[in-house]
Amino acid sequence: MTTDVSRVEVPRRARPRRSVGRRTLIVGALLGPLTVVAGTARAAWQAGGAGTVTVPATALPAGAAPAATVSGQDVDLSWAAATMDSAVVSYQIRRYDASTGVQQPIGSACDALTVDLSCREAGVPAGNWTYRVTPVYATWVGAPSPDSATVTTTAAASDLANGDFETGSLSPWTSTPAPSSSGASVENAFNGYQPHGGSYFAVVAPEGQDTYTHLAQPFTATAGQTVSGWAFFDGQDYLPFDDDGAVVIQQDGSDLATVFAASIGTLGNHGKTGWTAWSYTVPSSGTYTVDARVRNRGDGSVPSYLGLDDVTVQ
């Protein structure tokens, strides 16, 4: 970026030289470099720069231990907000077995991510539980909170009534078809069978050929509760008359699980069972039905029987 002013030349003139011409020559010679210099000053030097900018990222705080209060089998949870700048933080709630620390399925009301600071888990199975809250924002997950205080839930009283038939009647059990000369009945002794407990038990007898006679009662249960009882099959027939009986757990009119089953085919001619325990743990809260059934197959005579006693929900 130098300017070689020595190369600035005074223009030659064809005209005769005069004093005015010399002055012009001098002024021109002086202004010439100025013009060059002015032009040079407008041209900028280029330079570079390098370095860094250091940018911090924030982080989600750990969750705050939730407060948990029990109301029957419902647990109300609340927790303090986890703040991260102006971000709207969500929370994930999880329940753990207080003794083993194993995570448990949590009720739907608390299962999804929520921006709220409370939720209620309804129908919590009986047991001792703790809860943890984990802050979540977009793809970031904070540290889980410490455990809540342990809460204890107890099973609701069962609405299944007269499961031991100690009232001496079938009510509120329902027999289908309606009992006539045979059908279901309450007994204190039958074909050599005695009550499993107490003084009475139910006996279901087939009312016709190749159709089931049912003795049933609906009940409500929360997830994790268990319905249990005792049953026997008193086979009177012989093959090929394959009489059968079963105890089935139903929901919404459909069979969910067969918890007891017996037949002439499996037991042999005149095959019988003793009192046999059965049970079923419901997978979710809802209404279920215990359905005891027996069928006389292939003929209308020599019926087989099903016994039922001590049905409970816990």
Place this chain on the structure above:
Amino acid sequence: VKRRTKIAAIIPTLAVLIVTGIAGAAWLSTASGSLTAPALRAQNSVIATVSAGALYPGASRTALVSVTNPNPFPVVVTGIASGASVAQVIADIGTCSAGSVTSAAVAPVGSAVGVLQSDGTTMTIAASGSANYELTTQMLANSDNACQGLEFTLPLTATLASNA
């Protein structure tokens, strides 16, 4: 002819004096009477962090960087290139992917010769001076969980021009 010779001798001398005087406003010269100017080389500037707002997924913040001018003449910043973070591996957690944090390029507005400084009005950095410039930084909305709590160092480059 004699007079013309004298005038011709005076002219370069005056011109040298004038040029040296004017050029001295932009860079140093030995001005010993020689017609050869010194070989002055423009020095690169240094960019450094002044302050930066903390980021989280999807957030955008302003960072302030300083640009120093080590040259003996004033300059303007004609541009700051965009920057991007490199990958970081965090033990037992995972990787914070490259490009999780970026800074936007900065350029003069309209026909301005330089970028406005953080005061919103000044453009020129004085000789041997420094000035602050604003950058917009951003974190990806789906940045990795491992990016939490990290510091991201974004390399930056700038272009400058003398502004005598």
